[in-house]
Amino acid sequence: MSNHEAEVTEVLVVGGGQAGVAMSEHLTSSGVPHLVLERDRIAERWRTGRWDSLVANGPAWHDRFPSMEFSDVGGDDFATKDQVAEYFAAYAERFGGPIRCGVEVTSVRRHEGGGFRAETTAGPIEARYIVAATGPFQRPIIPTVVPEEAGLTQLHSSGYRNPQQLPAGAVLVVGAGSSGVQIADELLRAGRDVYLAVGLHDRPPRSYRDRDFVWWLGVLGKWDMAAPAPGAEHVTIAVSGANGGHTVDFRSLAESGITLVGRAGAFENGVMRFAPDLAANIASGDANYLALLDEADAYVERSGIDLPEEPEARILGPEPACVADPILELDLAGAGVTSIVWATGFGVDYGWLEVDTFDERGRPRHQRGVSAEPGVYFLGLPWLSRRGSSFIWGVWHDAKYLADQIMIQRGYLQYRP
Numbered sequence: 001m002s003n004h005e006a007e008v009t010e011v012l013v014v015g016g017g018q019a020g021v022a023m024s025e026h027l028t029s030s031g032v033p034h035l036v037l038e039r040d041r042i043a044e045r046w047r048t049g050r051w052d053s054l055v056a057n058g059p060a061w062h063d064r065f066p067s068m069e070f071s072d073v074g075g076d077d078f079a080t081k082d083q084v085a086e087y088f089a090a091y092a093e094r095f096g097g098p099i100r101c102g103v104e105v106t107s108v109r110r111h112e113g114g115g116f117r118a119e120t121t122a123g124p125i126e127a128r129y130i131v132a133a134t135g136p137f138q139r140p141i142i143p144t145v146v147p148e149e150a151g152l153t154q155l156h157s158s159g160y161r162n163p164q165q166l167p168a169g170a171v172l173v174v175g176a177g178s179s180g181v182q183i184a185d186e187l188l189r190a191g192r193d194v195y196l197a198v199g200l201h202d203r204p205p206r207s208y209r210d211r212d213f214v215w216w217l218g219v220l221g222k223w224d225m226a227a228p229a230p231g232a233e234h235v236t237i238a239v240s241g242a243n244g245g246h247t248v249d250f251r252s253l254a255e256s257g258i259t260l261v262g263r264a265g266a267f268e269n270g271v272m273r274f275a276p277d278l279a280a281n282i283a284s285g286d287a288n289y290l291a292l293l294d295e296a297d298a299y300v301e302r303s304g305i306d307l308p309e310e311p312e313a314r315i316l317g318p319e320p321a322c323v324a325d326p327i328l329e330l331d332l333a334g335a336g337v338t339s340i341v342w343a344t345g346f347g348v349d350y351g352w353l354e355v356d357t358f359d360e361r362g363r364p365r366h367q368r369g370v371s372a373e374p375g376v377y378f379l380g381l382p383w384l385s386r387r388g389s390s391f392i393w394g395v396w397h398d399a400k401y402l403a404d405q406i407m408i409q410r411g412y413l414q415y416r417p
Helices: 017-028 044-048 081-095 178-189 213-219 252-258 278-303 392-413
Strands: 007-014 034-038 099-101 105-109 114-122 125-132 154-155 170-174 194-198 259-261 265-269 273-274 329-331 337-342 376-378
Touching: 007 017, 007 099, 007 105, 007 114, 017 081, 017 099, 017 392, 034 125, 044 081, 099 105, 125 392, 170 178, 170 252, 178 194, 178 252, 178 337, 213 278, 252 259, 259 278
Parallel strands: 007 034, 007 125, 034 099, 125 376, 154 337, 170 194, 170 337, 194 259
Antiparallel strands: 105 114, 114 125, 265 273, 273 329
């Protein structure tokens, strides 16, 4: 193939993680010619973009694609990151998806002959439709708070692997979603002194009345919420599948030895300041937790289903001293803190997709993944169509919807009067 001669396919899917695999399955079953390009291996972020001990946040019976169970994980167990990655590789092999690994897409532009032209490390490719399936974990966000000259080891949660990776000393973990909580707990178990900065969060029970929280969110219709509640766009969810799965309880974390602090603020002269919002954030999480128990109890009564009562789930322990009298300023060197782990989320990076479908902040403009640019589709983003879009099974359903939209457009183009 010459430098100017491009390979041609109908749909080009960029990204071979869970979103790209799901998209390929639906396009394959519909007989749509397509190609999936993955710059590394299938589900590489699960393999090398997570810490060593990570497990899925949902049990294996739920966190999977509908047509294939995990072969090596019990239904109520939580798959390790490597088991998840191998699951997707085996899934793709089963339906024979045209997935090419080790090929990076460097740019996609409108093609003068119609459709799009992608430049890749393996040569140009032309396609009528583009599916951006690179997911939400593209650009780790580390707030520019603590300068490098402060002499602290700083890394994002995506770069954290295990406690041995960090220098000796105490650790400040910023962010109390699933990642921050699990990393803080692991560091504590490794004998570290740990400070955990807690912001606004939802705190569902890991299980209640003999059912996992994923089951409760299903029967209560919460997976199908179309958008987060106003003001809750940046609220994290604190839930864990680690150590067999357990409800995240900040009181218990404090009792075990983690020092809770409020939302991280400014840093100056070696001192980190924290917002005076710790008690309010804990109370808000408790309210979210108790509200879900109320809804679950009402569902049991309304449906007549026989599930054991669990009154002890409503017992909240005493307020920890670090919450009653919170630290608002911390001399990090004086406290022995040598490392900061920023569990502060990710931003998107679609610099390779040179089409007119992004807002002023670089976020894609779309409706359920159908972009404002005809022929371009997004898959794998949080809240793409519903709350469940971030989960493995959710992205499978989103992919089916987008495959249907592509089939509809193909039907129009095939019309001949």
